[in-house]
Amino acid sequence: MTDTDRSTPHTHSSIRFRAATPDDGAAIWRLVQATGTLELNSAYFYLLFATDFGDTCLVAERDGRMVGAVVGYHPPRHPDTAFVWQVGVLxxxxxxxxxxxxxQEWLELPANRSCRWVTATVADDNPASQALFRRLAREHGTACEELPHFRPGQFPHDHPAEPLFRIGPVERRTPRS
Ligand SMILES: CC(C)(COP(=O)(O)OP(=O)(O)OC[C@H]1O[C@@H](n2cnc3c(N)ncnc32)[C@H](O)[C@@H]1OP(=O)(O)O)[C@@H](O)C(=O)NCCC(=O)NCCS
Incomplete structure (x- = not known):
């Protein structure tokens, strides 16, 4: 668990960040629902993720309430990449x-520390998400490449394209083992 008092804007001083555990699945589902814009998947899906991919998922809590989360995993064909499936803030x-x-805290999780690339698919109609990933790239002084990925026709219903944002290479503050 990371205590956020170090080098943290005062507005985040009471927030604690940690990897997810199986008991977080229900709260992540509620958080995703509360964001109002993220696509809400089944409760089972979040329970499964928090259980099998909890090391690559991050939760942020204030006074015991989940205020933000990152649901991520390492694509099996790209083990040096950390993929953000969903990120949300109340x-x-x-x-x-x-x-x-x-x-940033998610990238510093032990399971993600060997990753040099961050990827996410970002819907064409989500400027907040686009700005967030571009800012992450700027923070690391690295590139944010936008590549064609999921096309509208690949979805079973009306859905905007989801290009792949690929950020990196991400240099680490401490050498990787
Ligand atoms: C995307 C989201 C997580 C951003 O959280 P946040 O705490 O507001 O983001 P930050 O304050 O750290 O801002 C990060 C960057 O995004 C920009 N940004 C945030 N909200 C924005 C908006 N609505 N429109 C445009 N840019 C926005 C900020 O200006 C900042 O960029 P900058 O440094 O270049 O100015 C939040 O809006 C959210 O939960 N949205 C709903 C869920 C979602 O769409 N998730 C992403 C897809 S998985």
Missing amino acids: PEMRGHGLGLRLL
């Missing part, structure tokens, strides 16, 4: 750098 907490902080 509506009342947005606009104060918490989204960026979530991604």
Whole structure:
């Protein structure tokens, strides 16, 4: 668990960041629902993720309440890549750098520390998400490449394209073992 008091904007000083555990699945589901814009998957899906991929998922809590989360994993064909499936912040907490902080803390999780690339698919109609990933790239002084990925026709219903944002290479502050 990371205590966020170090080098943290004062608005985040009471927030704690940690990897997810199986008991977090239900709360992540509630958080995703509360974001209002993220596609809500089944509760079972979040329970499964928090259980089998908990090491690559991050939760942020304030006073015992989940205020943000990153649901991620390592694509099996790209083990040096950390993929962000969903990142969300409660509506009342947005606009104060918490989204960026979530991604930074998530990248520092032990399971992600060997990753040099961050990927995410970002819908064409989600400027907040686009800005967040571009900012992450700037923070690391690295590139944010946008590549064709999921096309509207690949979805079973109306859905905007989801290009792949590929950020990296991400240099680490400490050498990788
Ligand atoms: C995307 C999200 C996590 C950003 O969280 P946040 O705490 O507001 O983000 P931050 O304050 O750290 O801002 C990060 C960057 O995004 C930009 N940003 C945030 N909200 C924005 C918006 N609505 N429109 C445009 N840019 C936005 C910020 O200006 C900042 O960029 P900058 O440094 O270049 O100015 C939040 O809006 C959210 O939970 N949205 C709903 C879920 C979602 O769409 N998730 C992403 C897809 S998986």
